[in-house]
Amino acid sequence: MGIYANTNAFHIDEQNGDKSEPEDLKPEHWPRRTDTTRRNLSLKITFALLGICILVSILSLVLAVILVVQMGEMKRSDADLRMDLSQWKNNVTGNVEKATSSLTEVQAEIALLGELTGNLEKAIAQLSKLQTEIPRQRESVYSCPEEWTKFKLRCYNFSSSLANWGEAQRSCASADAHLVVINNAEEQGFLIKTINVRRWIGLSDSASEGDWRWVDGTDYNSSVKFWYEGEPNNSNNAEHCGEMFAEGRWNDEPCGNKQKWICEKPACSSIRSSCKMCNEPASQC
Incomplete structure (x- = not known):
C-alpha cells in the first residue's frame, strides 16, 4: 500500500507539472564535447599555420639564396661583359688606328706614285722628243x-x-756606190719626186731567168715591189734588167738599152775628217 502510494505520488507530481529533475541529469552538467573538439581543431589549425609559416620561411630562404647566387653570377657576367666590351673597344680602337696608319701610308704611296707617274710622263715626253x-x-x-x-x-x-x-753599175762602183736599191715606200716616194725620166735601178735576173736579185744582196722576195701590172714579163725573152719610169713603176728592160741611171751609197759622216766633204771614195778615206 505504501509502495503504490509512492507511485501514485510520482504520477501526481508529473500531472501537477512538477518537472524538476536530478541535478546530474541537467544539460549543463553534461560533458562538454564541443569545447574539446574546438580546442583540438584550433590546435590543428595552429600547427598547420605554423607548418605553412615554416615552409614559407624555408622557401623564402631558398629563394633568397638562389637570388643571391644569381645576383653574384649576374655581377660576374656583368664584369665579364664589361671586360669583354673594354677589350673589344681596345681592339676596335687598335684596328682603327692601324687602318688609319695604313690609309696614311697608302695615301703617301699614291702621292709618290703620282709624282713618279708625272716624272715618268715627263721622261717619256723627253725621250719622244729625243727620238725625233x-x-x-x-x-x-x-x-x-x-x-x-x-x-x-x-x-x-x-x-x-x-x-x-x-x-x-760599173760607173756607180767607181764612185764607191751601186745602182739604187729600193728598200721601202718612203725611199720610192723620194725617187719619184726627183726623177723625170726612166732610169736603171739595181735589179736584174741576168744570172737566172725569174730569179730577180738586188745588186747589194738585199732579199728580193721580202722587199717591197712596185712593178707595173703584168711585169716583169721578159718580153721576147730579152728583158733581164730593172728600170723605173718617171711615175715610179718598175719594168723589165733589155740590159743593153742605153738610158740614165741612179747611183746610191751611204752618206759620209763629218767625223771622218780625212774625207774632204766625202768627195773621195770611202775606200780611200
Missing part, C-alpha cells in the same frame, strides 16, 4: 759629195749621161 731630234742630229753629221743628193742617211746621184745596165 736624234735622227735629225744624226743626219746633220752626215753629208754627201758634191752633185749627190742626201735622203736620210743615203746619197743619190742621178746621171745625166746614158749607158747600158752593166756600164751604169
